[in-house]
Amino acid sequence: MKEIVSVFRTFMAYLVRPHLYPELGRKIYKNIFDRKSAFKGKEEAEKWCSDRAVSQEEALKELGINDIEKLENLFPEYFEFAKNAEANCPIKMGGAGALDLIYNLCEYTQAKNTLETGVAFGWSSLAALLSISKRNGTLYSSDMPYLGRDNDVYVGCVVPDNLRKNWKLFRFADRESLPKIFKEQQEFDFVHYDSDKSYNGRMWAYDILWNKVRKGGIFMSDDIGDNAAFMDYCVNNKREPIIVEFDGKYAGLILK
Numbered sequence: 001m002k003e004i005v006s007v008f009r010t011f012m013a014y015l016v017r018p019h020l021y022p023e024l025g026r027k028i029y030k031n032i033f034d035r036k037s038a039f040k041g042k043e044e045a046e047k048w049c050s051d052r053a054v055s056q057e058e059a060l061k062e063l064g065i066n067d068i069e070k071l072e073n074l075f076p077e078y079f080e081f082a083k084n085a086e087a088n089c090p091i092k093m094g095g096a097g098a099l100d101l102i103y104n105l106c107e108y109t110q111a112k113n114t115l116e117t118g119v120a121f122g123w124s125s126l127a128a129l130l131s132i133s134k135r136n137g138t139l140y141s142s143d144m145p146y147l148g149r150d151n152d153v154y155v156g157c158v159v160p161d162n163l164r165k166n167w168k169l170f171r172f173a174d175r176e177s178l179p180k181i182f183k184e185q186q187e188f189d190f191v192h193y194d195s196d197k198s199y200n201g202r203m204w205a206y207d208i209l210w211n212k213v214r215k216g217g218i219f220m221s222d223d224i225g226d227n228a229a230f231m232d233y234c235v236n237n238k239r240e241p242i243i244v245e246f247d248g249k250y251a252g253l254i255l256k
């Protein structure tokens, strides 16, 4: 019964958001024909990740960055603002990930143009913006809300107003957002994938995004132990990733 109520709520949430109808069509197809995509190959992927995983510090060292700069120390006032914004938000969303890693990778690539998929509270957006705003760059983000939670107005709430002039948020599913973003910008210094975590969703996005990373830029994907998509992508395309473990999860980095 609980599941039926949740499916009904999600369906109604899609219905009042016509800009997400294409995603509704894909979700219906997925739920009928492709239900196992979320965890396909999870066990093998987790082992592949744990065999290769290093800490954030070690990952940055591999790239030649010896002193990892901690956002909390560098920008205590932004951090405080963000923590309060999250605490005061009436709706719970995906929380902070590897923020220091994201910030340092934007610094490493001296990023001006960055792209991320998946915003939620906006912690990863905040980390990227704190770096790229120094160079007056632009963060292009793609995000659709958590359907059924009505969190639209709170998406990105940890990002303060003064950083928003460097931020373009596209509020569609990735398959609609990305073509719109690419009309504005073709090449990126840093790309962070953190939205549709299904196997097929990742496999659709990875190569499209990789092709938009400039030479010397970095592609990052979160939660790569959830299923085998990142592992398969790297093996099939002979990419040599750095696997980073934090909070019991894995992120993958590929230097281009």
Ligand SMILES: C[S@@+](CC[C@H](N)C(=O)[O-])C[C@H]1O[C@@H](n2cnc3c(N)ncnc32)[C@H](O)[C@@H]1O
Residues within 6 Å of the ligand: 094, 095, 096, 097, 098, 117, 118, 119, 120, 121, 122, 123, 124, 125, 142, 143, 144, 145, 146, 147, 172, 173, 174, 175, 194, 195, 196, 197
């Ligand atoms: C894990 S959260 C992002 C967290 C954020 N990157 C951070 O580290 O602070 C994932 C977000 O992606 C959104 N999302 C899920 N599937 C999506 C899709 N197909 N297109 C765009 N956004 C999607 C979710 O609604 C949610 O807002």
